[in-house]
Amino acid sequence: MNIRSKAYFYILLYLTAVITPLIAVIIFNPETEEGFFDNLGMSFALLGFTILSLQFILSSRIKWFERPFGLDIILRFHRAMAIFAVFLLLIHPLLLSAGSRGFSLLYGLNVSPFIWTGRGVLILLLIIIFISMYRVTIRMDFQRWLRVHSTLAIIILLGGFIHSFFTGMDFEKFPMKVIWILLLAQALFFYIYHRKFRLKRLHRSVYQVVDVVQESHNVYTLKFQPSKGAEPLQYFPGQFHFITLHREENQPVEEHPFTISSSPSQKDIISSTIKFSGDFTSTIHKTKPGHKVLIDGAYGRFSYTLFPDENKLVFIAGGIGITPFRSMLHHMRDTHAEKEVRLIYSNRTQKDIVFLEELNELEKETFPNLKVTYFLSNPGENWKGQTGKLNGERIKELCESDFHSLSFYICGPPGMTDKLASELQRSGIHYSQIHLEKFSF
Numbered sequence: 001m002n003i004r005s006k007a008y009f010y011i012l013l014y015l016t017a018v019i020t021p022l023i024a025v026i027i028f029n030p031e032t033e034e035g036f037f038d039n040l041g042m043s044f045a046l047l048g049f050t051i052l053s054l055q056f057i058l059s060s061r062i063k064w065f066e067r068p069f070g071l072d073i074i075l076r077f078h079r080a081m082a083i084f085a086v087f088l089l090l091i092h093p094l095l096l097s098a099g100s101r102g103f104s105l106l107y108g109l110n111v112s113p114f115i116w117t118g119r120g121v122l123i124l125l126l127i128i129i130f131i132s133m134y135r136v137t138i139r140m141d142f143q144r145w146l147r148v149h150s151t152l153a154i155i156i157l158l159g160g161f162i163h164s165f166f167t168g169m170d171f172e173k174f175p176m177k178v179i180w181i182l183l184l185a186q187a188l189f190f191y192i193y194h195r196k197f198r199l200k201r202l203h204r205s206v207y208q209v210v211d212v213v214q215e216s217h218n219v220y221t222l223k224f225q226p227s228k229g230a231e232p233l234q235y236f237p238g239q240f241h242f243i244t245l246h247r248e249e250n251q252p253v254e255e256h257p258f259t260i261s262s263s264p265s266q267k268d269i270i271s272s273t274i275k276f277s278g279d280f281t282s283t284i285h286k287t288k289p290g291h292k293v294l295i296d297g298a299y300g301r302f303s304y305t306l307f308p309d310e311n312k313l314v315f316i317a318g319g320i321g322i323t324p325f326r327s328m329l330h331h332m333r334d335t336h337a338e339k340e341v342r343l344i345y346s347n348r349t350q351k352d353i354v355f356l357e358e359l360n361e362l363e364k365e366t367f368p369n370l371k372v373t374y375f376l377s378n379p380g381e382n383w384k385g386q387t388g389k390l391n392g393e394r395i396k397e398l399c400e401s402d403f404h405s406l407s408f409y410i411c412g413p414p415g416m417t418d419k420l421a422s423e424l425q426r427s428g429i430h431y432s433q434i435h436l437e438k439f440s441f
């Protein structure tokens with residue numbers, strides 16, 4: 001099965017899983033004395049809870065499921081489906097109240113513990129959505145958010161199951177009971193898989209830091225090698241992995257996503273090039289050879305090797321967004337890929353440019369046919385390159401006559417990638433010609 005057919009197959013599988021409980025209710029409970037609002041309310045709950053329980057597979061980084069879409073797309077879908085499910089579940093008690101249950105369902109104190117459980121779950125759902133949407137605004141640290149999110153997710157799953165299983169009229173029939181228990185079981189399996197089995201697998205292929213190279217005033221490259229007997233990581237140039245560094249006791253042990261800045265054509269060593277940007281990354285220079293690393297990867301579809309028909313490429317990098325392009329350019333050189341590449345590399349100041357010498361060397365190579373244009377938004381007096389902010393118009397000017405036939409790869413902070421992608425589309429570039437890697441999920 002090719003990658004596109006796989007994508008359609010998984011979408012179909014997901015949709016089938018989402019509607020199976022609803023269809024099962026129609027088959028097994030065809031005659032109901034409930035009114036319109038009651039039926040609608042229960043259908044919303046059925047659909048909402050099914051979507052919530054499938055959220056666990058979406059966030060568990062299952063490789064075969066991730067491959068056709070890319071992890072970033074799956075995580076964005078996970079977020080959108082969470083909002084949709086919460087909407088359905090919030091409407092559910094309102095519809096039931098408008099039906100035969102009456103509005104005391106919403107505020108009555110003398111209700112069964114299972115109704116109280118349902119109310120608690122709704123409050124937790126509102127909390128989880130609020131902290132996920134406004135994490136940055138309320139200045140919640142990402143690691144703390146992750147811990148709260150996973151704890152609330154499992155409480156919501158169990159609470160939602162208890163509430164629906166013991167109050168839902170639909171679960172009186174045996175087949176419905178089985179479907180509901182299977183739904184819970186798969187969610188628990190993927191929850192445990194992600195937190196336990198996945199980590200066990202990573203511990204079986206431990207890597208070691210073998211070198212730490214300073215690339216600029218605030219950027220370091222860490223080089224890793226698999227420990228003896230460990231499987232080397234298989235990856236496409238441009239993909240990313242999650243790394244967990246085990247260093248001295250006072251250093252944070254956290255899992256973070258970083259592009260693999262090396263190329264798979266370089267055997268044995270893989271690297272990530274990391275810029276100081278927060279609590280964890282600003283300790284990166286304290287990493288030393290010999291430190292242990294867990295590597296989970298590789299993920300993503302930001303690789304020219306996945307789109308072999310594209311031959312004229314424009315790589316657009318903002319700041320540390322150069323890392324996947326470095327990997328791809330090295331790979332093109334080593335595999336003699338006959339590609340025409342224009343790299344447009346934007347930074348604030350000259351000292352922020354990473355891999356300057358390396359890029360100059362790559363420009364002299366036969367493969368790929370590379371031209372690099374640097375942009376600085378805050379140039380010094382001696383700067384002879386392009387200045388100002390990069391935008392769609394300036395990219396068009398640089399690409400000259402064959403602008404509409406090119407393929408664009410954009411990587412950098414989300415604000416920049418989204419803005420440039422929409423400007424390119426407004427200039428007539430089809431979205432299928434644009435590949436994005438945002439350094440945030």
Ligand SMILES: Cc1cc2nc3c(=O)[nH]c(=O)nc-3n(C[C@H](O)[C@H](O)[C@H](O)COP(=O)(O)OP(=O)(O)OC[C@H]3O[C@@H](n4cnc5c(N)ncnc54)[C@H](O)[C@@H]3O)c2cc1C
Pocket residue numbers: 136141142143240254255256257258259260272273274275276277278279280281282320323324438439440441
């Ligand atoms: C696909 C991808 C590839 C990336 N490649 C690179 C790279 O090659 N070089 C580089 O310097 N940076 C890269 N980043 C960005 C890097 O992951 C963040 O800068 C880093 O995780 C910030 O952590 P911090 O604790 O230092 O900063 P914080 O201030 O704690 O975090 C800053 C932001 O980074 C994100 N973030 C933090 N921790 C995580 C996490 N564990 N998982 C997911 N997102 C998180 C959050 O959006 C957070 O708001 C990449 C990000 C992604 C998503």
